[in-house]
Amino acid sequence: MKSIVIGVIGADVHAVGNKIIDYTLTNAGYNVINIGVLSSQEDFINAAIEADAELILVSSLYGHGEIDCRGMRQKCIESGIGDIFLYVGGNIVVGKQDFSEVKQRFLQMGFNRVYPPGISIDMALNDIKNDLGE
Amino acid sequence: MKSIVIGVIGADVHAVGNKIIDYTLTNAGYNVINIGVLSSQEDFINAAIEADAELILVSSLYGHGEIDCRGMRQKCIESGIGDIFLYVGGNIVVGKQDFSEVKQRFLQMGFNRVYPPGISIDMALNDIKNDLGE
């Protein structure tokens, strides 16, 4: 069973989507490590190392995603898991912005996949399957 | 008492505003000749001649105002009341259009005053007073 770390980054407490992601990924056959809301980059990385996870799925709903996610790829590299998949989704910036630009900003930060608001986790299941194999 | 001819031009049956205009102008001290809905240019002009009116106040609500009002000034001239005041108001064109353009079109047709949607007759009372004097 492949392991995925999920959680909500920064000072963000939006818990509902997180619970639904947990339920959905577990149902889809993954080993889900849910570090919950109010999680730091370090929390995500430590959990991923501990579980030997292949994917960190970052949720950010409250708008500070841009500030909170900066340097995360760098930290992964420093921690020896530089090639782990990094996804981010939710409402990752403040306000209604042109998503293609937003996506570019996060891709440049080293995220592998970046999702717009309104994408439910079901819609990302295919990408996960593709990236993690089988 | 100055006389004003009011009515709704063309194949237009919107009667509510017409009744309110009648009531308001009468209350404001004018002699109102109300030719009602579904009135032709000729109906307006004949009524104006008969009552020796100083103003013809054309309502057009249903959108065909542009077609219905064409040539009205010309007809007034031909009937010998070329210098009568012509006002038009209501919803005088089809759809939401830039009003300054619409106004130009009607001024060019020879209307003295052209009103946008949502202007109630109360707001035009001042103009009438200015144009008709006293």
Place this chain on the structure above:
Amino acid sequence: MLLNKKMSEADFLAEREKVLQAWKTGSHPDLDFSRSIPYLKSIPESKNFAIKLSKAKQGGVTLVQPRAGVAVLDDHIQLLKSLIDAGADFVPSTIDSYTRQNRYVEAERGIQESQIAHRSMLNGFPAVNHGVDGCKKVFENVSVPIQARHGTPDARLLSEIIHASGWTSNEGGGISYNIPYAKSVSLETTIKNWQYVDRLVGYYEDHGVTINREPFGPLTGTLVPPCISNTVQIIEALLAAEQGVKNITVGYGMGGNVVQDIAAIKALLRQTESYLHRYGYKNMIVTTVFHQWMGGFPADEAAATGLISMSSVVAALSKATKMITKSPHESVGVPTAEANGIGIKASKFVVNLLKDQHFPESMELQMEIAQIESEVDALMDAVFTVGDGDLVQGVIKAFEQGILDVPFAPSKFNAGKVLPARDNEGFIRILEFGNLGLPEVIKAHHRAKIRERAEFEKRDISFQLTIDDVNAVANGHLIGRGRK
């Protein structure tokens, strides 16, 4: 003397020949019943208006339909498609005002000018000028049932053309498309014309094709007391049934007080069914249509969308079968496809959310239903009495004498003595009765309610109340309270 009696087939077919000669498009071969009946039988159930409405009634859901129509054929098709994409369950084709007055020459000019100007110079779709070819093209290019919506005193040719083109619903009636829509056409004329229109539908029914008919409920759309519009609806349902119509949608335009609106829809359905039954019309399917606020709209688009959505809440809780939507451009002009779509989307969202809910039974609701029903019964009685038992004669004389009287109507065949005003909770009541056929006890109720309001506002009971109420909603109020 015109009576409420089914036209004989011979009379109908004889008249038909003349009707089809009124304009060149009347000679289209598909107007032959031997071609139109098989065509109508071949259309899928999902595109038959009558069938889709019956199913909605069974399911207890409220379906939505916008108003829309432009001059040029392909533009019209595009427009309807975009409304379906926005969520419309039914599409209309709103007919332009020249066609409504049978002025096909001016309509032709309007089409040409629109093509040149690249915007519609007509306020609707000139269906007669486009003929069966055009109307069929519209029908075959959309995925939901189509209805013609107009306001035409003489819609005989129009109705022939649209039905033969697969449009399975037609709005209007001898009263409802005369009194609010004409100035000097007699009721005798329009009722006769609409007997023809209904007889045409009856003919199709006899030949296995069900077509929906919808009397126009809101009338002048302006402070119409429910008893007046409901009475007109019931009368037109009876007239249509006599000509063989089987599937009827009776309508009501939102008044603004939630309890009164819901009461009106419930009374309308119940009384229409019971009058049809009482007069021996069997196997009728009656549905209801709720019109979103039909009076002057606020100019602000957000406010207009608020009003549209509020209307949708009331429609859904009333369990009306269909709702006619407005757009945020309503106060300004015929909406763009986009603005129309916004109205549909907001409306559809609300009725969807409320589909499993209803307005609870309550004393207040029951009392208002009983009030409306007793008023309607009084008016119906008065009409039958003055008509010596015949409904058509009753209607003609009732309007002549002001026993039936529609506020703000342009027709000179309407007495125009009735003045409505709101009471202190916004119910539409009657301030001046003229000769309206209501008994003293009912009048006293209305007077007392209006007095309550006038006392609250510390002002006199006068026409000023009516004026203020006419202007109120556009300015963000339901009741036109006097300046304090």
Place this chain on the structure above:
Amino acid sequence: MLLNKKMSEADFLAEREKVLQAWKTGSHPDLDFSRSIPYLKSIPESKNFAIKLSKAKQGGVTLVQPRAGVAVLDDHIQLLKSLIDAGADFVPSTIDSYTRQNRYVEAERGIQESQIAHRSMLNGFPAVNHGVDGCKKVFENVSVPIQARHGTPDARLLSEIIHASGWTSNEGGGISYNIPYAKSVSLETTIKNWQYVDRLVGYYEDHGVTINREPFGPLTGTLVPPCISNTVQIIEALLAAEQGVKNITVGYGMGGNVVQDIAAIKALLRQTESYLHRYGYKNMIVTTVFHQWMGGFPADEAAATGLISMSSVVAALSKATKMITKSPHESVGVPTAEANGIGIKASKFVVNLLKDQHFPESMELQMEIAQIESEVDALMDAVFTVGDGDLVQGVIKAFEQGILDVPFAPSKFNAGKVLPARDNEGFIRILEFGNLGLPEVIKAHHRAKIRERAEFEKRDISFQLTIDDVNAVANGHLIGRGRK
């Protein structure tokens, strides 16, 4: 042991000294009561939140308030002004998430980055960083009362700064700003912090300045059964009253079933007043706030406006004193001023139109009110019992044991065993009770109602119902019916 007992003035003032040292802006001279009290006394009644609310309650009208806040001071002022122009009766200042976690250093960085980027990098207004000077500038530049809205476990310094700046309302409470807003802060800590915040308001009340307090009603905003949120509201009202608060607005987040929503607001007002009375708090003014739909919104802006307007119908008919509005951008991100204005305008139009109307009394409504009230009474009893008569201890232990339990809450001090689901008419019921302090007879009612739905949908009763319901509204449905 922390108890529900008014802080002594000495304790309060001693603690206050430390609080004001938490960040540099705490040293502003205007924070001295000798300056803040006269300042607050000098503000006009029309800008005092508590007074404006009391008047609205008397007048039976529903006032509207948006959410809004950006990082940069002048932008924030512009924003609030535009919302007032759109019709807001009250303005908020929604505080950013760093400030809520007392991370003033990060907030400072957010302000700077926002200035550089020319767009707000923070999701709210960092009031502590802007200090009394900034907050006063905001207050003096707007024409209506201001409230701070946040979600802050420790809002002591924030509350000091805003009140001294003329902001006469503060949202939050020891439970409602902890359980939905924090992960690992104990209830003991937050209740203590909020006793301070309430004591501060009580201090002002003692000195002739009335300030409004508003516990946060919607909690997680997601399928919260009314009995749970109403119980939390009543508890926080009692806790606030003990510290000397006099003007309290209890809140409720729309659930989606009209009858349940109106019942919840009516029960909330009645029970809050009666519990305050029962526990001896005199001269309290209780008002209510209805939050427009607080769960996931639809992405389409027209649909969102429909939802906003529908919420407004329910709020107006429930006679809630205030309504918190959403914007058509809700599902995407913090709204622009314009989008926020659209929400206000649509909302305001609807509540205005309905201001003279009410929801009729009915058996259904009465039964739901009685249902909610008996559930709340059971929960309140259970809390007092487990706290041995003390409310603070009761709350702490009740959450520890799952006797009180908020669905979907992030806090580890919340049991998280309760799972809600809708019944067949969309009422929010309870599917899994965990250890929730409700008697068997009430549980049986909930189970029966959910069973009814599951049977209708022909599917099993499981967490899948809850999931489907969470996602339903964003997809245009109230009830997450299983795929057919």
